[in-house]
Amino acid sequence: MAKTTPLHDQHLALGAKMVDFSGWDMPLHYGSQVEEHHQVRREAGVFDVSHMTIVDVSGPDARSYLRHLLANDVARLDTQGRALYSPMLNEHGGVIDDLIVYLMTEPGVTGEWYRVVVNCATRDNDLSWMADCAVRFDVSLAEQPDLAMIAVQGPKARQLAASVLSESRARLIGQLKVFQGQESEGWFIARTGYTGEDGLEVMIPEEEALTFFQALVDAGVRPCGLGARDTLRLEAGLNLYGSDMDETVTPLQSNMGWTVAWEPQERSFIGREALERQRDGGVPSKLVGLVLEQRGVLRAHQTVVVDGLGEGEITSGTFSPTLGYSIALARVPAAADAEASVLVRGKTLPVKIVRPPFVRKGAQGHS
Incomplete structure (x- = not known):
């Protein structure tokens, strides 16, 4: 039987389409995944992410x-x-x-x-x-299983969240720096997220989650499901575990080299020796962005062909609601540069290799 978050009944009351997500009964969307996506890019959306550990x-x-x-x-x-x-x-x-x-x-x-x-x-x-x-x-x-987690994301997210909270919590929201969190009256409020927009992730006692979630909805923040969360994070060039990375690939093959702290050299972290060997010997593959500007949709597991270098594979792909064309993350030979092609339903379609993110603060961001 799938686990449920403290907001489960509220999701049903709001008309959510529920799906099993890693053993949790979670909302996929509340009627329109695309409209939820646009709402986050333009104003603000709220996500129940209480399944996080x-x-x-x-x-x-x-x-x-x-x-x-x-x-x-x-x-x-x-x-x-x-x-x-x-x-x-x-x-x-x-x-x-x-x-x-x-x-x-x-x-x-x-x-x-x-x-x-x-x-x-x-x-x-x-x-x-x-x-x-x-x-x-x-x-x-x-x-901490008694903590729920609610994400409020979008250019108006902090403003709208502050409008429904106490004066001290609202003041804290106004002072938070990006990638910082602070405690306030038993809540932990962080200026982080998974959408490429400004916003908050709030860790809150589960008995208070429903009141906060409903207050946000009443203030005009649109409830959003896993579908919009996935298209938003992909536009932002953010990896999804199990798709764009797993135990078979290293951070150097997953566009995450910037997360490895090589200095000080004497710090012995798990996996360091293996990473150093790969770094010094040459990384065989890399994770890149792909853009398909003609008709067609890029999907995970489609084959990517790089002339003269070999093949790769799309790890995540979707139609971008913001850009109006298809985008993907793909693991390709390390020497791949500007162009490749993807096999889509028996056809070979040309794609551009780009550097994510695809969307930055609501506008095209790739290069």
Whole structure:
């Protein structure tokens, strides 16, 4: 039986089409995936993302543990609430998951602790791996199943969220920097998201989630489902775990080289040696953007042909509601440059190889 979020009945009341997503009964859309997509690009939309897994990491060795566990370096978190995006790797450099970690205290204080948000589809594997890696550290891992998570995204998201909250929470929203979160009256409010737009991700006691969600809807924020979330993140050039990366590929093959903190060289994180060998020996493939400006729709698993270099494969593809043509992420030979072709229903269609994101703040962003 699929798990449900605290907002499940409200989704049904709003007419959502529900689907099974990694064991969770989640809204795909509330009538029109395309209109939900446009609403986020133009004004604001609200997503129930309570299926995400929240884990708090504390203890004397919390920082040392995370510096070993993650390819990015939590020592870069120099102020309270600062967030860091990082892959979590296996010994071969493959991506176990991608996650966000927040420093919940001032750096270096006694009792320093972190909040980690990982994907629901990889929850069991993630928690097992994190626990196994914690054995030689004085650290505590505490999942937070009583917290719901609501994302408000779009150019008017912060303004509209602030309008339905207390004065202190509204003030905090106005002060938050991008990729920063702070606690307020028992909530954790972060200026992060998965759409390429400004906005918030709010971790909230599950008994308060319905009231907040409904207040946003009453204020004109459109409820949005997983369908719009996927087209928005793809336009923003953001990877989806299990599609654009997994344990068989490294960050260097997944357009995530920027998330690997090579310095200081003495930091021994899991997967470092494998990544160094691949970096020094030559990365065999890379993740790129594809643009198809003629009729046709790019889909995952379609074959990409790069003349003189070989073949690759689309990892994520869709019709872009914002741009009006089809876009995709694809893993192709590392030397691929400007042009390729894709096999679509027996036809060979020319595509441009571009650098994501495809859309930046509601407008074309690729180059």
